[in-house]
Amino acid sequence: xxxxxxxxxxxxxxxxxxxxxxxxxxxxxxxxxxxxxxxxxxxxxxxxxxxxxxxxxxxxxxxxxxxxxxxxxxxxxxxxxxxxxxxxxxxxxxxxx
Amino acid sequence: xxxxxxxxxxxxxxxxxxxxxxxxxxxxxxxxxxxxxxxxxxxxxxxxxxxxxxxxxxxxxxxxxxxxxxxxxxxxxxxxxxxxxxxxxxxxxxxxxxxxxxxxxxxxxxxxxxxxxxxxxxxxxxxxxxxxxxxxxxxxxxxxxxxxxxxxxxxxxxxxxxxxxxxxxxxxxxxxxxxxxxxxxxxxxxxxxxxxxxxxxxxxxxxxxxxxxxxxxxxxxxxxxxxxxxxxxxxxxxxxxxxxxxxxxxxxxxxxxxxxxxxxxxxxxxxxxxxxxxxxxxxxxxxxxxxxxxxxxxxxxxxxxxxxxxxxxxxxxxxxxxxxxxxxxxxxxxxxxxxxxxxxxxxxxxxxxxxxxxxxxxxxxxxxxxxxxxxxxxxxxxxxxxxxxxxxxxxxxxxxxxxxxxxxxxxxxxxxxxxxxxxxxxxxxxxxxxxxxxxxxxxxxxxxxxx
Numbered sequence: 001x002x003x004x005x006x007x008x009x010x011x012x013x014x015x016x017x018x019x020x021x022x023x024x025x026x027x028x029x030x031x032x033x034x035x036x037x038x039x040x041x042x043x044x045x046x047x048x049x050x051x052x053x054x055x056x057x058x059x060x061x062x063x064x065x066x067x068x069x070x071x072x073x074x075x076x077x078x079x080x081x082x083x084x085x086x087x088x089x090x091x092x093x094x095x096x097x
Numbered sequence: 098x099x100x101x102x103x104x105x106x107x108x109x110x111x112x113x114x115x116x117x118x119x120x121x122x123x124x125x126x127x128x129x130x131x132x133x134x135x136x137x138x139x140x141x142x143x144x145x146x147x148x149x150x151x152x153x154x155x156x157x158x159x160x161x162x163x164x165x166x167x168x169x170x171x172x173x174x175x176x177x178x179x180x181x182x183x184x185x186x187x188x189x190x191x192x193x194x195x196x197x198x199x200x201x202x203x204x205x206x207x208x209x210x211x212x213x214x215x216x217x218x219x220x221x222x223x224x225x226x227x228x229x230x231x232x233x234x235x236x237x238x239x240x241x242x243x244x245x246x247x248x249x250x251x252x253x254x255x256x257x258x259x260x261x262x263x264x265x266x267x268x269x270x271x272x273x274x275x276x277x278x279x280x281x282x283x284x285x286x287x288x289x290x291x292x293x294x295x296x297x298x299x300x301x302x303x304x305x306x307x308x309x310x311x312x313x314x315x316x317x318x319x320x321x322x323x324x325x326x327x328x329x330x331x332x333x334x335x336x337x338x339x340x341x342x343x344x345x346x347x348x349x350x351x352x353x354x355x356x357x358x359x360x361x362x363x364x365x366x367x368x369x370x371x372x373x374x375x376x377x378x379x380x381x382x383x384x385x386x387x388x389x390x391x392x393x394x395x396x397x398x399x400x401x402x403x404x405x406x407x408x409x410x411x412x413x414x415x416x417x418x419x420x421x422x423x424x425x426x427x428x429x430x431x432x433x434x435x436x437x438x439x440x441x442x443x444x445x446x447x448x449x450x451x452x453x454x455x456x457x458x459x460x461x462x463x464x465x466x467x468x469x470x471x472x473x474x475x476x477x478x479x480x481x482x483x484x485x486x487x488x489x490x491x492x493x494x495x496x497x498x499x500x501x502x503x504x505x506x507x508x509x510x511x512x513x514x515x516x517x518x519x520x521x522x523x524x525x526x527x528x529x530x531x532x533x534x535x536x537x538x539x540x541x542x543x544x545x546x547x548x
Contacts, residue, residue, distance in 0.1 A: 016140030
């Protein structure tokens with residue numbers, strides 16, 4: 001998998017209360033492409049941040065039904081990945097790439 | 098915080114202030130703590146943002162803020178600790194080196210800066226009884242009263258229409274007119290029932306003169322030339338003929354000076370009017386005498402108080418005088434050469450004036466302070482009303498200006514304060530009284546204002 005594709009897999013870090021909470025357990029959360037699988041995510045993270053990944057857990061957040069200007073429409077689904085790093089590896093998501 | 102005096106030369110002081118790294122750190126943590134519960138960041142409930150995260154997000158800008166505040170606080174603190182009165186806002190030199198600033202902001206280095214300022218000199222107010230002053234008094238003479246009443250009468254001249262009178266200078270003529278240039282009526286050149294007083298020169302030259310000798314009911318063609326500098330460019334310098342129809346010729350009538358005249362002016366009778374007029378004249382004299390005395394007093398105060406002046410105050414005073422001077426010169430289109438002196442000479446002269454003003458300002462302020470002279474809100478309000486009355490129809494703007502412009506009120510306050518201090522000093526000095534004539538008084542006033 002080349003570099004360009006790597007950027008397509010990882011969309012953005014998730015910065016929230018929960019994500020800072022899990023960072024205690026050496027885990028980092030990312031928004032990822034809905035088509036990406038765990039292996040791809042693992043490879044992408046390892047090559048982008050130069051770290052070793054222990055495990056990847058993913059979840060799909062289903063799009064919500066929203067009413068906009070009187071029309072109801074479904075938001076697109078989004079996929080998040082909770083990446084557990086090997087001991088001694090860290091990613092500082094707030095500093096950016 | 099450590100303060101060391103680097104330089105104390107005359108009135109100048111230079112201090113070096115060092116704020117320790119840990120003190121800055123404490124201030125920074127306090128500041129972080131303050132904003133912790135207020136910031137709202139997406140993904141976090143209010144107040145739940147971890148401090149570490151905040152520090153990462155806002156750390157640098159917050160630290161800059163903290164440094165800024167620390168400089169402000171410590172500099173005023175340094176001044177109060179030393180119990181010195183600065184003449185002006187101290188100038189603060191922060192380290193200019195980029196890396197140095199970086200290190201301070203990153204919290205790895207002490208904050209050190211130097212501040213320089215000038216202190217106000219110690220002023221010993223001299224003994225007021227040393228000052229000798231004269232209060233000139235003038236009796237109001239009958240001549241002056243008569244003259245003033247005559248002036249009043251002339252101003253309230255009434256006009257009386259007379260049948261068949263040929264208009265002469267001073268008469269009022271009521272007329273309709275149609276103005277034409279080359280036989281064509283021009284814009285704004287037509288008028289009905291206009292009143293012209295011959296000889297007042299309110300109209301274009303030649304028009305009033307051309308009316309001499311007209312009688313009521315007469316038609317006449319008057320030719321007059323618009324001046325070159327007329328405000329309507331199309332008409333300037335053109336010759337125009339006016340077809341004039343005279344409606345009425347009225348002779349001026351200066352009212353006789355008697356009780357009726359007095360009543361017309363709002364007084365009860367002639368004696369009352371005389372009293373009023375003489376009181377007004379007496380007030381005029383008193384004002385002139387006071388002005389002369391004030392000038393002399395200020396001169397005396399200036400010569401009797403010798404102390405070093407803070408150069409920065411003199412400079413700023415001089416700059417403002419200089420600017421005003423240049424503006425007025427520019428407006429009138431003159432140069433220093435026209436005034437008969439070189440720019441350097443003028444500079445020298447106004448520098449002296451600036452020094453005088455600063456010195457007197459300090460002395461008067463000191464006297465006022467020592468004697469607890471204050472300008473009350475009432476007095477200020479009265480002055481404001483007075484000021485507003487000078488611009489009839491625009492009172493609202495005047496009030497608004499004073500409300501919105503900080504420092505404008507202080508400018509209003511200054512002359513009141515000065516007057517009160519002068520009054521106070523005069524009370525102590527107890528000026529000797531001397532009777533003089535009116536001419537002598539005004540000559541004396543002129544002499545002191547000139548010098």
